[in-house]
Amino acid sequence: SEREPIEEARPKAPVKPMTATEVKVNISIPEAAERAAATGADGVGLLRMEHMIMGTNKTPKRYIDDHGAKAYRDEIVDGIRTVAEEFYPRPVRVRTLDAPTDEFRQLEGGNDEPSEHNPMLGYRGIRRSLNEPEIFEHELAAIKHLYELGYDNVEIMFPLVNDAEDVRRARDRLESVGIDTTKREWGVMIETPASVMTIEEMAAEGIDFASFGTNDLTQYTLAVDRNNERVSDRFDELHPGVLKLIGRTIEICREHDVDTSICGQAGSKPEMVEFLVEEGISSISANIDAVRDVQHEVKRTEQRLLLDSVR
Ligand code: PEP
Ligand code: MG
Numbered sequence: 001s002e003r004e005p006i007e008e009a010r011p012k013a014p015v016k017p018m019t020a021t022e023v024k025v026n027i028s029i030p031e032a033a034e035r036a037a038a039t040g041a042d043g044v045g046l047l048r049m050e051h052m053i054m055g056t057n058k059t060p061k062r063y064i065d066d067h068g069a070k071a072y073r074d075e076i077v078d079g080i081r082t083v084a085e086e087f088y089p090r091p092v093r094v095r096t097l098d099a100p101t102d103e104f105r106q107l108e109g110g111n112d113e114p115s116e117h118n119p120m121l122g123y124r125g126i127r128r129s130l131n132e133p134e135i136f137e138h139e140l141a142a143i144k145h146l147y148e149l150g151y152d153n154v155e156i157m158f159p160l161v162n163d164a165e166d167v168r169r170a171r172d173r174l175e176s177v178g179i180d181t182t183k184r185e186w187g188v189m190i191e192t193p194a195s196v197m198t199i200e201e202m203a204a205e206g207i208d209f210a211s212f213g214t215n216d217l218t219q220y221t222l223a224v225d226r227n228n229e230r231v232s233d234r235f236d237e238l239h240p241g242v243l244k245l246i247g248r249t250i251e252i253c254r255e256h257d258v259d260t261s262i263c264g265q266a267g268s269k270p271e272m273v274e275f276l277v278e279e280g281i282s283s284i285s286a287n288i289d290a291v292r293d294v295q296h297e298v299k300r301t302e303q304r305l306l307l308d309s310v311r
Contacts, residue, residue, distance in 0.1 A: 003088070003150025006222060016292075017299040021276075022283035024093075025291050026263055029055075031080040033086040036288050037082070040295075043091040044121060045211065045285020046084060046157070046263035047137060050099050050237040052079030058134045062109025064069040069138055070253060076142035084151040089154045091153050091185065093211070093263075093285075096139050098125040098159035120219065120226070125191075127162025130169050147184070162194040164201035171205060189263070191216035196245045203256035210253055211285075213274075214264030218242050237266035243275060244294040250279045261285060277301040 016023075024045035025036045036044065052075055056063055064072045100119035104110055116122040121147045129136040146154050156179075158170045167188060174181050187209035190196060196217075199210065213302065214237045219226040221242050225236045236242070246262075253260045259282040264271040268290035276284060277298055286294040 002155045008113075016295050019295065019298045019302055021281060021302065023295045023298055024144065024261070024283055026267075026284040026285050026287055026289065027083055027304060030082040032288060033083040036083075036092075037086045039288060039291035041286075041291050042283065043093070043153075043194050044087055045093055045261055045283060046093060046106075047080065047094045048090055049076065049079070049095060049097045050103075052076050053097060054099060057107055059104050059107050059109035060111065060115065060138075062107070064135075064138075068303070070296075073138045073142045073145070076139055077145055079147055080142065080154060081149070081151065084146060087153065088135050088151065089153050091155055093155040093157050093185075093187075093209075093261075095157045095159055096126070096129055096136070097188070100124045120216075126166055126170055127160065129158075130166070130173070130311075133173060135311050136173060137177060140174060140179060144155060144177050144179050155187070155209075157187055157189060157209075159189045159213065160191055160216070161188045161202070162192055163198040164205050167202045167205040167207060179220050185209065185210065187259070189213040189216075190246075190249055192220050193217075193245060196249050199249050199252050200256065203253065207258055209261060210249060210283075211257035211261040211263045212246055212249070214242070214246075214266040214269075217264065218266075223243060237264065237269070238271055238275070246276070247279050250276075250281055254280060261281070270294075270295060273297045274301045278305065 020043040024043045025039055025041035026046040027044050027049045028051055030181050045221045053060055059189040079261050080094055101113050101123050102119040104113045143154055143156055161167060170179050185208045190210050191213035215226055218237045222239055224231045251262045261283045263285040266291055267284045272283055274295055
């Protein structure tokens with residue numbers, strides 16, 4: 001069926017430097033779509049699903065109990081559609097729900113949520129989704145519905161995967177709602193050292209892309225709680241240990257024709273951008289306010305590499 005625009009076409013994005021490495025933008029709330037698109041970004045590298053769901057102030061289970069599964073799915077469809085429409089035909093990478101239990105506990109229905117010692121090491125991301133297919137299914141059904149509406153620019157990304165088994169199980173969920181994983185773009189976030197060490201096996205499962213979630217990758221590599229101020233001086237995305245994991249992943253993904261990207265906060269930092277372009281990353285996704293600077297940093301680095309290569 002035909003894709004029906006929500007609103008009239010908007011003015012074209014401003015002139016931006018042409019670069020081989022794509023520069024995309026991160027979006028946390030769908031309402032930011034217009035401002036994000038106006039940066040001239042090549043797409044959305046991370047569209048978080050959290051706000052679409054938790055913005056209702058209810059846990060998914062409570063929301064579905066109160067309003068029904070269709071209303072729940074519609075919340076997600078509306079959120080993604082706002083962004084997919086604004087960016088069409090530029091790609092929009094939607095990440096399935098990834099909220100730790102301590103955040104769920106603050107919502108209506110949160111009393112039913114487990115209390116965990118270490119929510120960041122606990123029941124979140126793909127682990128929870130695979131464990132609760134009856135909830136997860138609605139997120140994937142929402143995306144399938146968007147494909148039916150003609151939003152073929154939507155891509156699907158899974159958070160906190162550790163290995164090929166996680167990938168296989170997530171892919172099975174996609175297939176089970178009727179999403180053809182050989183036709184649609186889908187992939188994983190690289191957020192744990194285990195995911196780096198198993199990237200070859202994940203590539204063999206047919207992922208189209210791997211995106212560095214450096215907020216978590218740094219936390220889990222350095223054993224530094226990203227929310228603990230006492231150790232925040234040790235939270236360093238440019239730590240050589242983190243950079244080696246990233247470099248290794250890019251190299252292997254290039255061999256296997258898997259796109260690489262970054263959607264953690266570090267993608268907005270010039271030193272990281274320089275490193276990633278040197279390593280040959282496919283795209284960088286930055287915060288709305290950082291997109292312009294990142295575009296120029298990418299351009300500078302690409303030009304320097306070109307000059308170095310002919311010297
Ligand atoms: C990350 O871990 O870098 C990331 C983008 O995901 P989140 O910040 O939502 O954990
Ligand atoms: Mg993360």
